[in-house]
Amino acid sequence: MVHRFEPLVIRHTHRLPAPCGPAGQGGVAARQFDAALMAVGFKLSADLLGHLSALDEGTVVDTAVRTLDTVRAMVGDHVQHNAYFIDFPANVPDTLDFWARCINEALADDASRESTLAQLSTGVLDLLTLPSYGTYQHTYTEMLAAHDELIAAAGDRLTVLHLGGTPDDEVTALYLALAGSVTPLGEEALLDLAALAGHCVDGPQPEEIPVRENRAVVNRARLEAGAGLLLDTVTDVLRLACALSDGDVTLVEPTRFRSPSRPVRRALLAGLDAVVAASPAKLADVGVHREAFKRLGERLHAREYAERWPHAADVFAVARGEKVARSFDSRAAELLGAGDVTGAARLLESAPGKLFRSLDHMLRACGTQDERDVVVAAAERVAPQVSGRVLLSVREHLHNRAREGGARRVFVNSRGRAWVSDDTRPPVPAAECERLIAALDAEIRLRLPDPGHLLIDPDVLDVALPLSGKATAAGLGVLPRGSLSPVDGELLRFFVHWKQTSRSTDFDLSALMLDASYDTVAWLSYTALTELEGEHSGDITDAPDGASEFINLRLGAVRGTFIVPQVNIFSGEGFEEVEESFFGFMLREAEQAGRPFEARTVRMKSELRGTGRVALPLVFVRGEDGRWHAKWLHLYLTGTPNSNRVEGNRVSVATLLRGIVERDHLTVRYLTDLMADGATPTTLWDGVSVPDGPVTYIGLERPEGLHPGSRILTPENLRDLIPA
Structure with missing residues (x-):
């Protein structure tokens, strides 16, 4: 049971729970373990090496096998990364020469000659019908044999694994950290929390679970274990119902509720009844998720229990429109619509978080200085009651509003879907911006602990500050959206790997080069295999056993200011449908050889799990001093259902990129x-x-x-x- 959670601890903390076993002479095995780790860019800390050396050899070997499997998956080395062109990045042909070669091979093949001639006679040829296009022409073993060993370099990544506490202590600590997080978790971390919550339900619990999605996951474990539920809003119950149906506890996507067992049905209805009985005003929250509550009420057979739990019955009556419960949002909107900004500010003082999220709107609605003073004073009074995450988000927003030219707005939802629109908002008055920023700085400073040294x-x-785990993809070396990190190396290599679930699926890795004005300089893709800047490894169009594509760039040769790697779905399954998909980049020195994929040169590997058809993981930016930095995006464009290509989305990518690059994130x-x-x-x-x-x-x-x-x-x- 303990080993089940060991990979989670390693991934989240880079600590290895202290292995238990008989004392012995494990020094030789521990050093061999360390050498094997270094081959994939990891290393044992001195304390961990010493701890393992004092154990018996069998324990060390078992620990090494488990840990190597975990870290190889973390960096993307758990799959075979083959390249279409066996010598990549050497001997990559010109695009048209390569296509001509594929046509000649098709004409030489009795099975494909006739159909190829027929297509050529029309002047239009489908590359996917050519036998040698889009599928590996050599095995992974043959590709390995074509490459020299990687030459070690001082700049190769080395991620240290540290000695942790006992397995039970490490698992408990990780559970408490995830459950008690003050910021929402990403999708993978939320799944990890669900696994840990069931295991830790009878152990120590966090003093508070401020993030509602986390609370839903913990409540599911508590309900299944027969423990008391943590509920203080009707939406807590709705989220729990979603968790029990393996649905979306963030309530962004609709959940198809299952028919619960009678004990579960009673627990949910009793929970709703208790929440509303304690605070009838919380019925106002029902309207935000009216349809979801209506569907849940049908599954719970709420009418049958109306006499036993009348307050729960009120929840579903509000959802059906049989009973009215005005929300803060609707009452505030009514006051603002009537021009009563002062009244709206006074109302929202009893909902501090909503007041802060409405500041921009209310300040723009003010017609007089007195009204602006009332709004700002209300914000100053309630600031101590607002979560730190909201304070920081509003601080970042106000800073950017004070410096924006007002031309375009960039929107990014919780799933990473991004779009751009014209910004028609009038500016927020500068004096009020400055006053609020000063108040926010003072409040945040008060909440920070004394760090000592x-x-x-x-x-x-x-x-960038991780105000939400949803702004960061799961993976290794991944930073929050808006982060800037230095890129030191002569060769930059991107990679994407995907494995389809049931349908033929074609992902296309591309790189777009833009100048300082965001105009296109060049690109590398399956339609442009070579450019001055580098090479593309070749197009793979089907991935039943997994497939990889690479782009190799010589940073000194790059024309322009921006390098924008992207993954386009040409056909088949989406990022959330495939069995596996991830993107990453490597850095090498010019003299290093090696295979197309070398784990210890990988600087970042992130999962691709967005809802769009074009992924933009990050952008590389050349500074005025000539040095390159990575700016993290974690964005997805809607794209088209099929045939997405770098040539077709250049304008939308450039427009979106400008909005993200030129925005200041709180760091x-x-x-x-x-x-x-x-x-x-x-x-x-x-x-x-x-x-x-x-x-x-x-x-x-x-x-x-x-x-x-x-x-x-x-x-x-x-x-x-x-x-x-």
């Missing part, structure tokens, strides 16, 4: 500047030496040798930096 890795300062630098006011001292880490005493360390990787009393914040738990 603050030790900061400079590379983490431009990482770690913002919070560390506030924390530094109370820190004694603050030190920028030089990458080598660490202080002797306890520190609060914030960085991309945990250094070895930190005092055991230190607080450590890395991308894996950076959400803990967000104040409650």
